[in-house]
Amino acid sequence: DAMVIQNPRYQVTQFGKPVTLSCSQTLNHNVMYWYQQKSSQAPKLLFHYYDKDFNNEADTPDNFQSRRPNTSFCFLDIRSPGLGDAAMYLCATSKNQGNEQFFGPGTRLTVL
């Protein structure tokens, strides 16, 4: 089945130690999104790629970066995780903007 895959499902890192979260998709969608979701809150968009074009949300901290080496893969890099970055990180894809988004299962990040 076509799907959005996130690895790992659970990630533990230390305060200040860089971490990379991975997302891959078999849907061949041209748009990929990264969301941060803290406990009992709605997902908050960090950035998205429309094909190779990177679009950062205005309030996304510089600590968060992203790479999309090809259509199928997208990475979220957190350069120096703080305690406040502990959250669920959701990857999603869509065929063009405005269409329904397909979400991966998420990666739960713990910062010690």
Added chain:
Amino acid sequence: AQSVTQPDIHITVSEGASLELRCNYSYGATPYLFWYVQSPGQGLQLLLKYFSGDTLVQGIKGFEAEFKRSQSSFNLRKPSVHWSDAAEYFCAVAAPNAGNMLTFGGGTRLMVKP
């Protein structure tokens, strides 16, 4: 900018009872409208969507939603709730003239009593 309000943070219903989850949006025109469900520790799954046409839309798992332009609402309904429906429900809008990015409501947590 568009915004979405889900007035009910928590709702508890008995199994077999009917359900209505409220969603109100603020936008100058008709946005694209979505309902997603999220089980604990999982990603979001699309229940249904409205782009245009018939204002009553049918979704998966027996859910439906009705778009009411005059009330800027897109309430989610189910005639008979099952215990497996217990989850977090998010209403979302995408503004066609603002890049179509999703804006989520705060979510409604549904609990189902046996």
